[in-house]
Amino acid sequence: MTTPSRRELANAIRFLAIDGVEAAKSGHPGMPMGMADIAEVLWNDYLRHNPGNPRWPDRDRFMLSNGHGSMLHYALLHLSGYDLSIDEIKRFRQLESKTPGHPENFMTPGVETTTGPLGQGFANSVGFALAEKLLAQRYNRPGFDVVDHRTWVFMGDGCMMEGISHEAASLAGTWGLGKLVAFWDDNGISIDGEVEGWFTDDTPARFEAYGWRVIRNVDGHDPHEIRIAIETALKHDDKPTLVCCRTTIGFGSPAKAGKESSHGAPLGKDEVEATRKALDWPHGPFEVPPAIADAWRANDAGATREAEWNALFEAYAAAHPELATELRRRLRGELPADFSSQADAYIAKLQTEGPVVASRKASQMAIEAFAPLLPELIGGSADLAHSNLTLWKGSQPVTGGSAEANYINYGVREFAMTAIANALSMHCGFIPYDATFLVFSDYARNAVRMSALMRSHAIHVYTHDSIGLGEDGPTHQPVEHLASLRYIPNNDVWRPCDAVESAVAWKSAIERMDGPACLVFSRQNLQHQPRDEQQVRDIARGGYVLKDSVGAPELVLIATGSEVELATKAAEQLGDKVRVVSMPSTTVFDRQDAAYRESVLPNAVRKRIAVEAGVTGFWRQYVGLDGAVIGIDTFGASAPAGELYKHFGITVDAVVEAARAL
Numbered sequence: 001m002t003t004p005s006r007r008e009l010a011n012a013i014r015f016l017a018i019d020g021v022e023a024a025k026s027g028h029p030g031m032p033m034g035m036a037d038i039a040e041v042l043w044n045d046y047l048r049h050n051p052g053n054p055r056w057p058d059r060d061r062f063m064l065s066n067g068h069g070s071m072l073h074y075a076l077l078h079l080s081g082y083d084l085s086i087d088e089i090k091r092f093r094q095l096e097s098k099t100p101g102h103p104e105n106f107m108t109p110g111v112e113t114t115t116g117p118l119g120q121g122f123a124n125s126v127g128f129a130l131a132e133k134l135l136a137q138r139y140n141r142p143g144f145d146v147v148d149h150r151t152w153v154f155m156g157d158g159c160m161m162e163g164i165s166h167e168a169a170s171l172a173g174t175w176g177l178g179k180l181v182a183f184w185d186d187n188g189i190s191i192d193g194e195v196e197g198w199f200t201d202d203t204p205a206r207f208e209a210y211g212w213r214v215i216r217n218v219d220g221h222d223p224h225e226i227r228i229a230i231e232t233a234l235k236h237d238d239k240p241t242l243v244c245c246r247t248t249i250g251f252g253s254p255a256k257a258g259k260e261s262s263h264g265a266p267l268g269k270d271e272v273e274a275t276r277k278a279l280d281w282p283h284g285p286f287e288v289p290p291a292i293a294d295a296w297r298a299n300d301a302g303a304t305r306e307a308e309w310n311a312l313f314e315a316y317a318a319a320h321p322e323l324a325t326e327l328r329r330r331l332r333g334e335l336p337a338d339f340s341s342q343a344d345a346y347i348a349k350l351q352t353e354g355p356v357v358a359s360r361k362a363s364q365m366a367i368e369a370f371a372p373l374l375p376e377l378i379g380g381s382a383d384l385a386h387s388n389l390t391l392w393k394g395s396q397p398v399t400g401g402s403a404e405a406n407y408i409n410y411g412v413r414e415f416a417m418t419a420i421a422n423a424l425s426m427h428c429g430f431i432p433y434d435a436t437f438l439v440f441s442d443y444a445r446n447a448v449r450m451s452a453l454m455r456s457h458a459i460h461v462y463t464h465d466s467i468g469l470g471e472d473g474p475t476h477q478p479v480e481h482l483a484s485l486r487y488i489p490n491n492d493v494w495r496p497c498d499a500v501e502s503a504v505a506w507k508s509a510i511e512r513m514d515g516p517a518c519l520v521f522s523r524q525n526l527q528h529q530p531r532d533e534q535q536v537r538d539i540a541r542g543g544y545v546l547k548d549s550v551g552a553p554e555l556v557l558i559a560t561g562s563e564v565e566l567a568t569k570a571a572e573q574l575g576d577k578v579r580v581v582s583m584p585s586t587t588v589f590d591r592q593d594a595a596y597r598e599s600v601l602p603n604a605v606r607k608r609i610a611v612e613a614g615v616t617g618f619w620r621q622y623v624g625l626d627g628a629v630i631g632i633d634t635f636g637a638s639a640p641a642g643e644l645y646k647h648f649g650i651t652v653d654a655v656v657e658a659a660r661a662l
Contacts, residue, residue, distance in 0.1 A: 002291070003291075003295070004291055004292045004295045006037070006040060006041070006223045007037075007279075008292055009040050009044065009292060009295060009296060010036040010037045010039070010040040011036070011252075011279050011281050012075070012079055012288050012292050012293075012296065013032060013036040013039060013040060013072060013075040013076065013079065014032065014033045014036045014251070014252060014279065014281075015276070015279075015281055015283070016071065016074070016075035016078065016079075016089055016286065016288070017029055017032035017033065017036075017069075017071035017072055017074075017075055018032075018033070018267060018272055018275065019089075019272075019285040019286050020071045020074070020075075020089055020090070020092035020099070020286075021071060021092065021266050021267075022266045022267065022268075022269070022272055022285070023090055023092060023285070023286075024092045024093040024094070024266075025266060026093060026101075026265070026266070027070075027071060027092065027093060027101065027264075027265075027266065028068040028069050028070075028071070028263060028264050029071070029250065029262060029266065029267055030069075030187075030189070030249040030250040030256075030262035030263045030264075031066055031068065031069030031072065031156060031185065031187075031249065031263070032069050032071050032072035032075065033249070033250050033251045033252055033253065033257075033262070034185060034187050034220070034247040034248055034249045034250065034251050035069065035072055035154060035183075035185050035220065035245075035247060036072065036251070037220060037221045037222070037223060037226065037247075037251075038154070038183055038185075038220050038226055038245055038247070039072060039076055039154070040223070041223050041226045041227055041230070042062075042152060042183075042226075042230065043062075043076050043080060044296070044299040045227065045230075045299075046152075046230055046234075047060050047062060047152065048060045048149060048150070048302075048305055049062075049080075049110075049300075049302055049305075050300075050302030050303055050305060050306045051077075051080050051081035051082040051083075051110070051300060051302055052081070052302060052303055052306075053302075053306060054082065054083075054109045054110045056302075056306045056309070057331045057428065058146070058147065058148060058149050058306075058309050059149060060149045060150045060151070060152060061112050061125070061128045061132075061149065061150075061151045061152070061427070062112065062151075062152045062153070063112060063113055063115065063121045063122070063124055063125045063128070063151070063152070063153040063154070064103055064115055064121060064153075064154050065115055065118065065119065065120070065121030065122040065124075065125070065153055065154060065155040065156070065159045066115075066118065066121070066154060066155055066156035066158065066159055066185065067102040067103050067114075067115030067116040067118075067121060068101075068102065068116065068264070069154075069156075070099070070100070070101065070102050070103050071092060071099075072154075073103050073108075073111065074088075074089060074092070074099045074108070075089070077108065077109070077110045077111075079288070079293065079296040079297075080110075080296060080297070080300055081296075081297050081300055081302075082109050082110040083109045084098055084099070084108065084109065084110070086286055089286060090286055101116075102114070102115060102116030103115050103116070104453075104454075105426065105454050106454065106455060112124075112128070112426065113128075113422070113423065113426055113454065114450060114453055114454045117446050117450065118156070118158040118159045118161075118162050119155075119158075119159045119162030119163075119164040119165045119168075120164060120419050120446070120447060120450060121153060121155070121159070122153055122155045122159050122164070122165055122168055122169075122182065123164050123165075123167070123168035123415075123416045123419035123420055123423070123447075124419055124420070124422060124423040124426070125151050125152075125153035125168075125180060125182065125423070126168045126169075126171060126172045126175075126177065126180065126416070126420055126423070127419065127420035127421065127422065127423025127424050127426075127427070128151045128423045128426075128427050129150075129151040129172065129177040129179055129180035129240070130175060130177060130398065130408075130420065130423075130424065131423065131424050131427035131428075131429060131430060132147060132149055132150075132151065132179060132427070133175070133177060133179070134378070134398060134405055134430075135147040135327075135429050136148065137401065137402070137403050137405060138375075138403045138404070138405075139323055139327050141316070141319070141320055141323070144312065144315070144316040144319065144320070145312075146309075146312060146313050146316050146324075146327070147327075149179070150179045150180070150181065151177075151179060151180045151181070152181050152182075152183070153180070153181075153182045153183070154182075154183050154185065155182055155183070155184055155185065156184075156185045156187075156190075157185070157186070157187070157188070157189070157190055157195050157199055158190055160184065160199070160201070160203055161190075161198075161199055163415065164415045164416050164419065166206075167413035167415060167416030167417075168413075168416040168419070168420065169206075169207060169210045169212065170210050170411075170413075171410065171411070171413065171416060171420070172210070172211075172212070172240045173207075173210035173211025173212050173239065173240065174210075174211065174399070175398065175399065176211070176238060176239055176240075177239075177240045178236060178237030178238050178239055178240065179237060180240040180241070181230070181233045181240070181241045181243065182240065182241070182242050182243065183243045183245055184203065184242060184243065184244050184245060185220070185245060185247055186203075186220075186244055186245055186246050186247065187246075187247045187248060187249040187258075189249045189258070189259070189260050189263060190260070190263070191260060191263055191264060192260065193260045194260075203244070204216050204242070204244055207242045211239055211240075212239055212240050212241065212242050213233070213236060213239050213240070213241045213242070214241075214242045214244065215229045215232055215233065215241065215242070215243045215244065216244045217244060217246060218243055218244060218245045218246065219245075219246060220245030220246055220247035221247065221248070221251060226243075226245070229243045229245075230243070249262055249263060250262025250263075250267075252275050252278050252279040253267055253271055253274070253275045253278070254271070254274045254275065254278050255271055255274065256271060326375065327429075330375070330376045330428070330429040330430075331428050331429055333428060333457070333513060335374070335510070335511065336373060336374070338373075339370075339373050339374065339510075339511075340507075340511065342373055343369075343370060343373075343503070343507045343510075344507075346366075346369045346370075346503060347500060347503045347504055347507065347536060348533075348536065350365075350499050350500045350503055351500050351531060351536050354499075354528035354530075355499045355528060356525055356526070356527055356528055357499055357525055357526070358521070358522050358523055358524055358525050358526065359465075359496050359497075359498070359499070359501075359502045359521040359522045359526055359561070359562075360387075360388065360389045360463040360464075360521040360522060360523060361389055361499075362496070362498065362499035362502035362503065362521070362526075363389060363390075363461065363463075363502050363506065363519065363521050364389035364390070364391075364392065365499065365502075365503070366502055366503045366506040366507075367379070367390065367392045367506070368392045368393060369503070370506060370507070370510065371392050371394060371406070372394060374431065374510070375406075376429060376430050376431050377406065377430075377431050377433070377510075378406045378407070378408065378424060378430050378431070378432050378433075379391075379392075379395070379406065379407055379408065379432070379433045379434070379435070380407060380408030380409065380410050380417060380421070380432075380433070380434050380435065381409070381410065381434070381435040381436065381461075382410045382411065382412055382413060382414045382417050382434070382435065382436040382440070383409070383410070383411050383412045384435065384436055384437065384463075385409070385435075387437070387463065387464070388435035388436065388437075388461060388463045389463070390407075390433070390435045390461060391407065394406070395407040397409060408420075408434075410434070414436050414440050414441075414443035414444040415443055415444050415446070415447055417434045417436070417444065418434055418444040418447035418448055418451070418458070418460065419447040419450070420432075420434075421433070421434040421451075421456075421458045421460070422447060422450060422451050422454065422456040422458050424458075425456040425457045425458045426454065426456055431457055431459070431510060432458050432459065433458070433459035433460070433461055434458070434459075434460055434461065435460075435461035435462070435463065436461075436462065436463075437462065437463060437464045437469075437476060437478075438462035438463065438464060438465045438466075438478040438481050438482075438520055439464070439475070439476050439477065439478040439481060441460070441462055441478075441481055441485065441518070442481070444460070445484075448460060448485065448488065448491065448516070448518070449488055449491075451491070451515075451516035452488050452489060452490040452491040452515060452516055453490070455490065455514050455515045455516075456515070456516055457512070457513055457514075457515070457516070458516045459506075459509045459510070459516065459517050459519060460516060460517070460518045460519070461518075461519050461521070462478075462481075462518060462519070462520045462521070463520075463521045463522070463523065464476065464478075464522075464523045465478060465482075465495065465520045465521060465522050465523070465561060465562075465613075466478065466522070466561070466562065466613035466614065467479075467613055467632065467636040467637075467641065467644045467645065467648065467650075468522055468523055468524045468562055468613065468641045468644075468645070469523045469524075469641065470523070470524075470638075470639065470640050470641040470644065471638050471639065471640065472638065473636065473637060473638030474635040474636040474637060474638070477635070477636035478614070479614055479615055479632055479633075479634070479635060479636065480614065480615045481614070482495060482520065482560075482612070482614045482615075482618070483614060483615050483617070483618035485518050485520075486586055486587060486618065487618075490514075490515045490516075491515065491516055491517075491518060491587065492508070492509070492512065492515065492516070492517040492518070492585055492587045492588055493517070493518045493520065493585060493586070493587055494508070494509070494517060494518065494519050494520060494584050494585045494588075495520040495521075495560040495561040495584055495585075495612075496519075496521070496561065496584045497526060497529060497559070497560065497561055497562070497563075497564035497565070497582055497584065498526050498527065498528050498529050498564075499526075499528065500528070500529070500531070500536065500539070501529075501539055501582070501584045502519075502521065504536075504539040504540055504584075505517070505519050505584060505585070506519065507540070508540055508585075508588070520561070522561060522562050523641075524562065524641055526561070526562055526564075526565065527565045529546060529564065529565075529568070529582070531546070539582075539584065540588075541588065541589060541592050541596060542583065542584065542585035542586065542587065542588025542589030542590070542591070542592065543558075543581055543582065543583035543584070543585070543586070543588075543589035543592075543597075543600055543601075544581065544582060544600060545579060545580070545581055545599075545600055546564065546568070546580045546581065546582040547568055547571055547578075547579070547580035548579050548580075549576055549577050549578055549579045550576035550577070551576075551577070552577075552602075552605075553577060553578060553579035553602070553605055554577040554578070554605070554607060555574065555577060555578045555579070555605070555607045555608070555609070555659055555662065556578075556579045556580075556581055556601060556602075556605050556607070556608045556609075557570060557571055557578060557579070557580045557581065557608075557609050557610075557611065557655065557659075558581045558583055558601075558608060558609070558610045558611070558619070558622055558623070559580070559581070559582060559583070559610070559611040559612065560582070560583055560584060560612050561584075561612070561613075562613065563611040563612050563613060563630075563650065564580070564582050566611055566630075566650070566651065566652050566655055567580050567611050567655060568580050569652045570652045570655035570656050570659065573652070573656050574656060574659050574660075578659070579605075581600055581601065583622075586622075601622065606624060606626050606627070607626070607627065607659075607662045608622065608623040608624065608627040608628075609623065609627060609628045609629070609630065609655060609658050609659060609662070610622055610623050610627070610628075610629045610630070610631075611629075611630045611631070611650070611655055612629075612630075612631050613631060613632055613645070613648075613650050614631055614632065615631060615632070615633055616629035616630075616631040616632075616633055617629075617633075619631070626662075627662070628658040628659075628661070628662060630649070630650055630654050630655055630658060631650065632648045632650065634648075636648070
């Protein structure tokens with residue numbers, strides 16, 4: 001039996017991609033055809049992974065940032081022996097298949113991160129590489145490199161054009177992420193055609209300026225050159241590496257190679273046959289000859305690698321039992337056994353003490369209380385640490401090389417910050433939080449959406465939550481942002497009214513393992529609210545009765561954040577038939593059972609008023625067409641906060657007037 005050539009191994013990738021796209025009648029064959037040779041060398045010769053256990057902790061991480069070429073990834077997973085059958089390859093882009101149009105980390109074994117929005121997979125790769133570096137600093141000991149893996153990422157011209165690539169590449173160079181290797185698919189083609197009309201950057205020079213090692217002019221169809229480039233990258237761990245690969249999009253297609261027509265549409269029946277002849281692939285659709293299939297699987301030594309690592313870890317555990325126990329717990333995504341009880345004790349103490357502080361300060365107090373309990377908690381801010389109040393006494397910057405490093409100065413890079421936080425979460429071993437002003441969540445918006453889609457355990461901290469920030473004016477005053485974030489599926493949004501609710505929001509976000517949370521805090525001081533023990537417990541349900549009526553309520557006031565104080569003061573003027581509901585998290589409240597929701601917002605009580613310094617339309621689902629909403633449906637203005645609340649009619653008097661009108 002003849003040993004298959006490297007080209008034949010790569011052609012197995014090409015034709016699985018071609019056939020998958022053809023069967024689906026949609027997809028992107030050009031990139032898989034162009035990057036197949038690079039992928040074959042990387043996956044067969046260098047990638048340390050175990051297809052039998054896609055969650056092996058010390059596996060290399062592979063990301064496909066140009067995720068539209070997803071059939072490349074699926075072909076690699078199938079050929080390497082992951083639980084991705086040929087039937088799933090045939091079901092490419094079909095409902096509930098394991099091969100969706102773009103790689104989804106929750107759908108396909110072996111896919112580390114959801115990609116598709118260009119550039120984010122690259123930013124994720126920076127986060128994965130940072131996670132490896134920080135875990136290695138903390139846990140490795142002489143003779144025991146129990147954290148020792150690499151991050152590999154494929155990226156296209158579109159990824160390079162996106163602004164997030166600049167943000168993420170700059171940080172990767174600053175952090176010296178030497179185990180990160182990126183392959184740039186330099187094919188000169190995007191959807192609109194040849195990129196020379198809109199992409200003339202000196203990309204290698206750009207990455208060199210960011211502090212990367214750059215390997216230029218690699219022939220992406222020559223396995224020997226690809227191997228030399230990878231070997232060069234592996235010789236040095238002092239800085240990340242960019243491998244610039246010259247490739248031909250649609251490689252092998254007689255009519256469409258090198259053209260945009262191969263980018264985002266099936267080749268067509270006739271061209272598929274012509275490509276088979278051109279590449280000497282005389283096999284039917286989805287057919288991989290046994291010799292080629294065996295050569296792919298034979299090159300995978302994943303089970304052996306993992307067994308060797310397990311033996312190393314057992315020896316490590318014997319030598320360093322406390323470190324091993326902590327690392328195991330973190331990698332399993334488990335919180336310390338006593339975290340919940342200690343957090344509850346802190347919350348109870350806050351309720352007794354009743355501090356009057358801005359909720360951003362209350363957030364910092366919660367971090368001070370919880371972070372010493374959680375070595376996995378890692379924070380950062382987009383150049384606003386002293387405004388967001390994300391620093392705490394134990395903060396250690398990641399740039400210092402400390403084993404205790406737990407704080408990231410992201411600079412003014414909201415988008416990359418959020419994508420990197422997503423990756424820190426998905427790597428395992430970390431609970432990340434990032435921070436900026438609420439109005440600048442717009443810059444991070446798509447990465448926040450990806451947090452929710454991927455169910456990443458990331459915590460997004462947003463301060464300066466309303467017109468209450470005052471003099472900075474409408475450019476910095478969020479109006480529509482709370483509603484916008486709440487509309488993202490699976491995204492918990494918290495806007496607490498005092499220090500106690502702020503601590504509960506933090507505890508809930510930390511304990512939520514299946515999705516992100518946005519914690520939204522004020523600049524201005526907020527009054528402490530009196531509560532009994534049951535009310536304190538009910539905060540975690542997202543909405544609860546803060547001040548109840550005498551007998552059945554005739555009117556319900558619903559408020560969040562700084563406006564809870566307005567609602568309670570209005571209730572005092574309106575008499576004893578008024579109920580005040582604090583609803584720090586509508587998303588969490590909506591998940592409660594019907595009986596609890598009815599106990600808080602009785603259907604029989606139709607007279608309701610919602611009060612929040614944001615757009616009013618969101619609250620109609622809670623107050624109905626017959627109710628009223630006190631809020632702001634215009635941009636803000638520059639003035640002291642107190643004047644702004646009066647100017648825009650978000651006052652106690654406005655609530656009382658609306659109540660009497662009802």
